[in-house]
Amino acid sequence: MDETVAEFVKRTILKIPVAEMMTILQAWGFYLKINCRRTSTSGERKESLVHDLVLLCEEKRARVSDAALLDIIYTQFHRHQKVWDVFQMTKEPGGDIDLFDMKQFKSSFKKILQRALKMAQLYPAKEAPQSDSASSHMGNSARLWVILSRGPFACNMSRVINFLVSVTFRDAEENAVWIRIAWGTQYRKPNQYKPTYVVYYPQTPYAFISSSQLRSSIPLLGQALTIASKHHRIVKMDFRSRYLDSLKAIVFEQYNQTFETHNATTPLQERSLGLDINMDSRIIHENRIEKDRVQKITEEVFGDYPQPRLEFAQYKLETKFKSDLNRGILAERNEPLRCLVKFSSPNLLEALKSLAPAGIADAPLSPLLTCIPKKRMNYFKIKDK
């Protein structure tokens, strides 16, 4: 087994908390047989366990793709550690209704991505590939080939392409497919420690992509995704959260369900604190009718189910100062006022929902705040009409 693969496996396993170790390793499957031998791991120190596992992986000649699979499983368990962007794809009207073939999707996604990346790297910046530059193309490839063939590994052209990117798939719940892409360059192996994740639900126009620093690779990813899923356009929505399941619920309008169990009990407690009317007969609520009204309006807007989890909403305002009273410096400004308002909370929608019932804001709330799930966005730009 390659040394880098061993290191990759080791680092991935070290990330896993001991409590989840068995579950994740079993989901991995690659080492299921081996793990039967060693049922109790709880008492052992993690380091020794990791050491043993790496040795076993070496024995079994694990490949990068096996390790990448383990990384996907880990990320599936810890999906809230990433920030997810929502992308929406569209088809041109009149297109045929295709039957979705997962196998075909995977192979064509991989192929298109590799090709796109190769083109992008061989012709970087604005220089578009032209037919007469084939020679230079050849030249580059040849040079690359020479570099690689001098290396310690035997290699051919297909290996060169593999070199640029490594793509791993894993089928997940509800037909979803998780795609892990580790990016490389023509001179370097794919960096396994800064991968991009894509979660795609087949036969829907939505994909969720984990935010990464490699901004330049996102268009390529979009291109591969669009073509492989037989769509025509892809647009990044202004919608982003740590909670993949919540994003999914909003996008697919699957509200009536429970959301990620992370701290799920707190909003309920808050509600019971403020809103339940005390049974003590000596306490009389004077504004009971008003309270009921607020409750009703809130329920109309937000529904009576627990809200999907979002952490923030951002509003970019570009507006003129309006006031009849004091004609100050602001009133005479011709340029618009620009400001950014950011709402953040561990559970933003739940917080917004409890604003009016807690008496902090008037009911109904501004539609700007309540439209987040309906509009499927939490980044807004607001301008004067």
Added chain:
Amino acid sequence: MAVLRPQDQLPGLNTATILLVGTEDALLQQLADSMLKEDCASDLKVHLAQSLPLPSNVTRPRIDLIVFVVNLHSKYSLQNVEESLRHVDAAFFLGKVGFLATGAGRDSHCSVHRNTVLRLAQAYRSPLLFCDLEVDSFRVSMAQRLVRMLQVCAGHVPGVSALNLLSLMGSSENPSAEGL
């Protein structure tokens, strides 16, 4: 009934009624609970209201003390109190109104300056109490204090009237208030 008057009804037998006015229901509710837990010879009744005027279609006992709760973290809460004050008869301010400012403990969260509330209380010649209602122990001691005030205001303490108490509190409570 739009304007709340202190002596619009005969008192109930051995009953003392307090009206808590404030936007934040949860805080008022907790304060009310703490007050009812206090040991007290009179029958306590706690009315909670978001704002004044109170709805006119219900009968309620005579209100002996109104406490306006201002959350220093929320300008809305201050505005609400200022609005509500317009629906209170002047006679109430003869010792039967108190202001309670909460949230001063977390200075960074404050959007209402303490002096603003102090000036408001000063303008209405009424005592201003500070208490972080979110802290259990503070709330309990504040509840205790309010219960004592209420008993005086309801006339259940022989020899001390509400006005009497007010003039006593005024001198000790905010000695610096005059300077504002």
Added chain:
Amino acid sequence: MSVSNQDIDPDSTTGVEDVTDGKEELIKHCEEMWKDMEECQNKLSLVGTETLTESNAQLSLLIMQMKCLTAELSQWQKETPEILPLNEEFLVSLGKEEFQKLRHDLELVLSTIQSKNEKLKEDLEREQLWLDEQQQVLESLMVLHSELKDQIVTVSESRIFNELKTKLHDIKEYKEKLLLALSEFLEDHFPLPDRNVKKKKKNTQESTIQLITLHEILEILINRLFDVPHDPYVKISDSFWPPYIELLLRNGIALRHPEDPTRIRLEAFHQ
């Protein structure tokens, strides 16, 4: 303004319960008071309401407060303390109640005092125990002290002097003994070469020189080392028998001068 002062006194209502005869009288009294209150209430309800704004509140409230306080003052001055009707039975029942209350209070005080007493007793016992322990410690310390006192012996100078003298004497004797033993040993094992040996006779020159014993050589070396420590070297004279010099040098008892091979010294064993 005095309405609140005339509120029904809770004591008067509870006081009624026990008394049957005085009950009616009291109820009548209460009803009169209630009627007074209703009258006042009627008058009050005629007074219009007045609301304030923040800007005008201060002055009008101050005026109102002043008026009210004056009214209250005059009320207090006018008022004679109201006495409950002096019905004997009523007084008895009130007194009883008062006594019962007092008894209850006193009982409370009693139990508190008792528990306090108990606690004090416990404290006392503990303190006593502690004191005993301390005393025991003190006693044993005293015993130790006196024991140590007995052991003290007056140290006399002459005694020490004598002791040292005897020690010195002993050591000197021991030294003599050692020296004696050494000289005997040397005499026995390292004698001077026999002059009667025939080989030596041939060398006439040599026979004229008086050789000294190993004992004497060592003595010279030792004396030199201690008399002139800065220059302990001794010149090898003809009276030193060369084989003995060789012996001393070989065994590291003597050392040759690094520059002058004709001089030797004794190894500094004493340093």
